[in-house]
Amino acid sequence: MRQSDGVSFTSSSIKIPLLSSNLSLSQTLASQLARTRLSAFELIHSLRNRSYVKNYPTRSTESTQSELGIRSLIRSSPLLCSASLSLTTQNHNIGRSPLLYSASLLLTQPGSAESTQSGLEVPLKGQSAAAGGYDEERVLISEVLVRNKEGEELERKDLEMEALTALKACQANSALTAREVQEDVDRIIDSGYFSSCTPVAVDTRDGIRLVFQTFSFQELVFHPNVARLASSYLLVEPNGEFHRLVCEGANVLPSKFLEDAFCDGHGKVVNLKRLDEVINSINGWYTERGLFGLVSGVDIFSGGIIRLQVAESEVSDISICFLDRKTGEPTKGKTKPETILRQLTTKKGQVYSMLQGKRDVDTVSTMGLMTDVSIITQPTGDAGKVDLLLNVVERPSGRFSAGGGISSGITSDPLSGVFGSFAYSDRNLFGRNQKLNISLERGQIDSIFRINFTDPWIEGDDNQTSRTIIVQNSRTPGTLVHGNQHDNSSLSIGRVTAGVEFSRPIRPKWSGTAGLIFQHAGVHDEKGNPTIKDFYSSPLTASGKPYDNMLLAKFESVYTGSGDKGSSMFAFNMDQGLPVMPEWLFFNRVNARASKGVEIGPARLLLRLSGGHVLGNFSPHEAFAIGGTNSVRGYKEGAVGSGRSYMVGSSEVSVPMVILQGQGLSLEVDMDMGLAFG
The missing domain is CATH 3.10.20.310 (membrane protein fhac)
Known part of the structure; x- marks a missing residue:
């Protein structure tokens, strides 16, 4: 509702001047009443274009005519019957006011001499009326009607009922204040069915209408001598129908x-x-x-x-800023910007999502190259656009470690007791997030030399396919499958492996792997010489030669749950031997495993099930070994048995037991129950 800035309402007693002797009282009153009626209708006509409109925050409204000063709408010193309005300026003497009948409301310019001298200026909006020496007066209303902006009845009676229902204070034969009228006007607008509402007071006896369209009801104060209004009605403008x-x-x-x-x-x-x-x-x-x-x-x-x-807000540009680990100042980074940008799911031209941005931050963090990652939005000169700044702090990419020693109690050959390890890794090779690992481990019996190169995302691939190249030379104890020899000799299995694997996400929580692996494997005695038979003259190779060669086509699919204690896991893999050469092994091996965690109060139940089978001609050391942490816990690797087929089911219950609750000590008890067939 628009405010009447620059106008205040005051009330004061008016001196009645003596009439001239050459004019009769009736002639003077008739002349004054005629001028009063004309001025009142001019006021109503000028103010009718203004209405109380509820402006919703998202609703755009057209601007109306510029607000006119009230003293340009009303002639000075008009006489109003019943309730009169008179505008005075600073140079207008209140003592020369015309004859007022019954009571008057006097509109003066704020700060005028008359208003300040009289000491009866009505307080503005927000000020208490009682502070001016009088209380807010009530006006008696005999009838309440709802009309459209032309003053006619509404075509739709349901809208008329909506307006009448919204009224709380404005009821027939009730005495109202201006504040109560304004509150009901706001209620009608708040009903949502009307775009404007104007309260109009009508004196049914004399036909004079007082239209409140641009005044604030909180600034209008009725004085004790205001005459009784015979009726009132509301001018409303209903909204149209939605099509x-x-x-x-x-x-x-x-x-x-x-x-x-x-x-x-x-x-x-x-x-x-x-x-x-x-x-x-x-x-x-x-x-x-x-x-x-x-x-x-x-x-x-x-x-x-x-x-x-x-x-x-669409993403206009994405930039990367490398920050120094110590000072936090911008610095030059090792990682290629395109290597980081291709990890982001947020692209240019997309509507920016904070949730998607958070996932992008987590994705960049899982690369393992950064210690800190954050996204900052920046405004642009173009409306509806936003720039993204990705701040990253790199961690050192290279790592080197080495160690070794000599086992005590070795008397025959001192070199046989030497053990040690060496490892070098670079997690950000060439600044492209490529991983290189070179490691060498040597023990008393086993040893392994391994070179592993991984490209987590092949350049130019849109499916986030990774590539891994493996070269490995290993020597492991043969007791895993063949057991201990009766002559107290030991066997070891030597393998030379080289291959390449490709992996990619298939769908959420599912990943797939395919690859080719060549393996050259054989059995050696404790002196390192190749052997093809054990103590019982059983063959140790499938081909009858000291070494078995095989080319394996590998397929694997893995499902991983959310990772919490109640999640599930399933994996299926298959190895197919390809007889490229006549002496190369031809067989098929399938293996599946699944696990499920269940929360039972403070305890946790973990269920595992695995099984597999091999068809064709394969080396004895390629048989399934049952026992150990990966199958049946509580047994050594292969201690339960080995075979062409197997199935293992196990359950594990973990119960935390607090011994000293106040000291923070706890004990976790695990119980295993399993069944194995091999």
């Missing part, structure tokens, strides 16, 4: 969501309150998904058309 929706700028907002939000209002009168709820639901849709978007404007046109203007 069509036009939405602009909503690129990611689903059209189905808009259809569902507006379907119940189609063909009905536009309810601004309901429209405000729909706008809030649209803004909530963006907020729930972390998207930078909201309804920036709403226009209601004739013909039942509602236009929604949606503002969405």
Whole structure:
């Protein structure tokens, strides 16, 4: 509701001047009443174009005519019957006011001499009326009606009932204050069915109407001598019916969501309150998904058309800033910017999502190259655009370690007791997030030399396919399959392996791996000489030669749950021997394993099931070994048995037991129950 700035309302007693002897009292009153009626209707005509309109935050309204000064609308010193309005200026003497009948309301310019001298200036909005020496007066209303802006009855009676239902204080035969009238006007606007509402007071006896269109009711004070009003009615302007929706700028907002939000209002009168709820639901849709978007404007046109203007912030540019680990100042980074940018799911031209940005931060962190990652949004000169700045702090990529010693109690050959390890790794080779690991480990019996190169994301591939190249020379104890020899001699299995594997995500939580692996394997005695038979003259190789050669095609699929204690895991792999050469082994091996965790109060139950089978001609040391931490806990590797087929089911219960609760000591008890077939 627009304010009447620069105008205050005052009341004071008026001296009645003596009439001239050559004029009769009736002639003077008739002349003054005629001028009064003319001035009043001019006032009503000028103010009728103004109304109390509820401005919703997202509702755009057209600007009206510039506000005119009240003293340009009213002639000076008019006489109003019953209740009169008189405007005075600073040079107008109140002592020369015309004859007023019954009572008067005097409009003066703030700061005028008359208002300050009289000491009866009415306080402005926000000031207490009682502080001026009088209480807010009530005016008796005999009848309350609802009319349209032309003063006629509403065509739709349901809208008239909505307006009447919204009224709380304005009832027939009730005494009201201006504040109560204004509150009811606000209630009608808040109902949402009307775009404007103007209260009009009518004196049914003399036909004089007082229209409040631009005045604030909180600034209008009725004085004790104001005459009784015979009737009053409200001029309302109902909204039109909704028939069509036009939405602009909503690129990611689903059209189905808009259809569902507006379907119940189609063909009905536009309810601004309901429209405000729909706008809030649209803004909530963006907020729930972390998207930078909201309804920036709403226009209601004739013909039942509602236009929604949606503002969405699109990503204009993404840049990377490397920060020094110690000072936090910008520095030059080792990692290629394109290596980091391709990890981001947020792309240029997309509507920026904070949730998606958080996932991108987590993805960059899992690369293992950064100690800290953060995204900062920056405004651009273009409206509806936003720039993203990715701040990263790199960690050292290279690592080297070495160690060794000599076992005591070795008397025959001192070199046999030497053990040691060497390892070098670079997790960011050439600045492309490529991993290189070179390691050498040597024990009393076993040893392994391994070179591993991994490219987590092959350049130019859109499916995030990784590539791993392996070269390995290992020597492991043969007791895993063949057991201990009766002559107390020991066997070892030597393998030379080289291969390449490709992995990629198939779907969320699912990954697949395929590759080719060549293996050259044989059995050696404790002196390192190749052997083809054990103590019982059983063959140790499938080909009958000191070494078995095989080319394996590998396929594997893995499902990983959320990673919490109650998640599930499933893995299936298959190895197929390809007889490229006549002496190369030809066999098929399948293996599957699954696990499921269940929370039972403070305890945790872990269920495991695994099984496998081999078809064809394969080396004895390629048989399934049962026992150990990967199959049946509590036994050494292969201590339960080995075979061509196997199935293992096990369950594990973990129960934390607090011994000294106050000291923070705890004990975890594990119990295993398993069944194995081999």
